[in-house]
Amino acid sequence: MLARTCFLNVLMVVCTAVLLHGRVLAQYSMINTNPAGWALLTAGLDQVYDNQFTAAEAAFARLEKLTPGHPAVDLMRGVRLFYQWFPARIDGKLKQRCLQQLELAAQKADDWQKAQTKTNGSERPEAVFLYFTAEAMLAKISHYEHETFAVIRHAKNAYPYIQKGKAFQQQYPDFYLSTGLYNFYRDVYPEIHPFYKTVAWVMAAGDKRLGMSQLQLATQKALFVRTEAILYLTHLLTDYENKPTSALPYLAQLIVHYPDNPYWRYKYAEALLSAHQVDSIPALIAQLMAAPEPAYQQMGTLLKARYALELGQRSTARTFAGEVVRSSVRDETVRAYAFQVLARVARQEGQEKQARQYYKQMLELAEYPALRNQAL
Numbered sequence: 001m002l003a004r005t006c007f008l009n010v011l012m013v014v015c016t017a018v019l020l021h022g023r024v025l026a027q028y029s030m031i032n033t034n035p036a037g038w039a040l041l042t043a044g045l046d047q048v049y050d051n052q053f054t055a056a057e058a059a060f061a062r063l064e065k066l067t068p069g070h071p072a073v074d075l076m077r078g079v080r081l082f083y084q085w086f087p088a089r090i091d092g093k094l095k096q097r098c099l100q101q102l103e104l105a106a107q108k109a110d111d112w113q114k115a116q117t118k119t120n121g122s123e124r125p126e127a128v129f130l131y132f133t134a135e136a137m138l139a140k141i142s143h144y145e146h147e148t149f150a151v152i153r154h155a156k157n158a159y160p161y162i163q164k165g166k167a168f169q170q171q172y173p174d175f176y177l178s179t180g181l182y183n184f185y186r187d188v189y190p191e192i193h194p195f196y197k198t199v200a201w202v203m204a205a206g207d208k209r210l211g212m213s214q215l216q217l218a219t220q221k222a223l224f225v226r227t228e229a230i231l232y233l234t235h236l237l238t239d240y241e242n243k244p245t246s247a248l249p250y251l252a253q254l255i256v257h258y259p260d261n262p263y264w265r266y267k268y269a270e271a272l273l274s275a276h277q278v279d280s281i282p283a284l285i286a287q288l289m290a291a292p293e294p295a296y297q298q299m300g301t302l303l304k305a306r307y308a309l310e311l312g313q314r315s316t317a318r319t320f321a322g323e324v325v326r327s328s329v330r331d332e333t334v335r336a337y338a339f340q341v342l343a344r345v346a347r348q349e350g351q352e353k354q355a356r357q358y359y360k361q362m363l364e365l366a367e368y369p370a371l372r373n374q375a376l
Contacts, residue, residue, distance in 0.1 A: 028070045028112055030126050032172075032223050037066050041076060041224075048080045049227050050258040056080050071108035071130045078102035082137060087263060088295035089144060089330045099141065106134035106157075123164065125172035129224070132161035132178060163204065169214075173221035177229045180214030183207045184236060192369055212236065219250065230254060234271065239368035244274035262288050262296040266303070273306045274370070281307045298329040305341045314345045321345070336365035340374060 031037045044059030057080060064073045081098035085091055109131035116124040135158040142150035162182045165175035186206025215236070218229035231254075234247035248271055254264040269284040281303065288300030305320035324338035343358035359375040366372045 028127075029067060030124070031063075031067060031070065031072050032126060034067070037063055038223075040066065041072065044076055045079070045224070045227070046258075048076075048083050049254075049261060051083070051261045053080055053084055069108070071105045071112060071134075072126075074101055074105035074108060075130055075134055078105055078134065078137060082141070086144075087299075087331055088293060090295075090328070095141065095145075099138065102134045102138050102141075106131055106138070109134060125168040125175075128161055128164055128168065129172060129174050132158050132165065133225070135161075136178070159203075172223070173218065174223050174225050176214045176218035177222060177225050177232065180211045180218060180229075181232060183211030183214065184240075185211075187211065188240060227254070231267075234267065238271050238274055239370045242274075242370040242373075244271040245277075247271045248275065248277075262291045262293075262299075266296065266299045269303050273303070273310065276310065278307060278310050281310075294327075295329060295331070298324060298327045299331075299334055301327070302334050302337055302341075305338060309341050309344060314348060317341050318345045332365040333367070333371070336362045336371055339365070340371065343375070 029037075031041055040059050040063040044056045044063065047053070047056035047059060057077070060073055060076050060080070063076070064070070067073065078098055078101035081094060081101055085094045085098055089095070109127050113123050113127035113131060116122070116127060135154045139151050139154035139158060142148075142154060162178050165172075165178050169175045169179060183206040186203060187208040188206075212233070215229055215233040219226060219233055222229050230250045234250050237247040238244045248268070251264065251268040251271055254261075255268050258264055265284050265287055269281055269288075272278065272281060272284075285300050285303045285307065288296050288303065291297060291300075301320050302324045305317045305324065308314075308317035308320060318341070321338040321341035324334065325342070329335060339358045339362035343355045343362060346352075346355035346358055363372060363375050366375075
């Protein structure tokens with residue numbers, strides 16, 4: 001009996017210590033008000049976006065010493081791992097490490113916001129933002145991998161924090177990105193995909209124009225996600241609004257600011273071709289083909305196909321588009337554009353049946369209106 005009592009006492013002490021320890025760990029300082037921490041975070045993020053992953057990890061390691069256990073460090077490491085995995089998306093171990101890091105960031109941020117609410121009766125904007133961003137990135141990866149149930153789970157976790165973020169936009173301008181995307185997609189997506197009208201009615205109404213304005217504000221004012229805001233804004237302008245010319249100034253900023261990342265050059269060249277502005281395309285193709293990663297070379301081959309089609313070189317366009325279709329590239333939009341080139345060449349050569357088949361294959365991969373509408 002005495003032994004049992006002693007054991008229970010010890011167990012209670014251990015449990016109490018764990019709970020108290022958890023509560024201590026759930027309270028962090030705000031990085032955006034810490035000049036030294038903020039400098040390390042932004043330097044590391046810039047290095048991630050410029051493909052300087054070793055330097056970025058060194059910055060995040062210094063940030064971790066300055067702010068031990070902070071969920072922002074886990075989120076930044078998750079972002080680094082994501083961009084090492086993307087756009088090739090072939091390294092399963094890298095993806096798993098990324099998922100683990102993002103899940104850890106989400107758990108820590110969730111603990112932080114709960115502790116903050118319990119202690120002060122109010123939520124900490126940075127905790128809310130970190131939790132939302134981690135869950136949104138997990139949903140994004142699941143979407144790329146066609147893991148529908150995982151997408152739904154993470155989106156369900158993130159959705160309430162989109163609504164909470166609306167109240168924090170002035171105080172924490174990173175929320176302009178999440179609220180802007182919500183307002184745009186909530187307004188546009190059910191119209192493009194009528195199936196979602198059956199479920200969208202339970203969600204707060206959106207506003208496409210307001211969403212675009214909020215995204216533009218995010219590109220100017222956001223603390224953590226300014227580059228992501230540029231990426232999303234140019235994506236919506238090019239792929240949904242069919243306004244690639246409006247996207248070009250934003251993408252030009254990225255290739256100047258991040259000269260060592262071929263992905264920004266690809267996105268810039270993609271928008272130039274969609275705007276039928278081809279003078280800079282050969283130099284951009286050469287830079288992509290010089291990249292050591294096969295994924296960028298495959299993107300460069302697609303640019304060759306689209307460029308040849310712009311010049312009326314149908315045989316060359318067909319050859320390069322066929323290379324992309326047969327390649328290992330996992331980016332479905334890249335593959336869809338290759339089928340679009342093949343369809344347009346076939347149609348120009350009077351092979352209407354073959355063109356319809358290529359457009360059908362394109363539609364199986366194409367997600368965005370600017371590309372899908374070309375098959376009509």
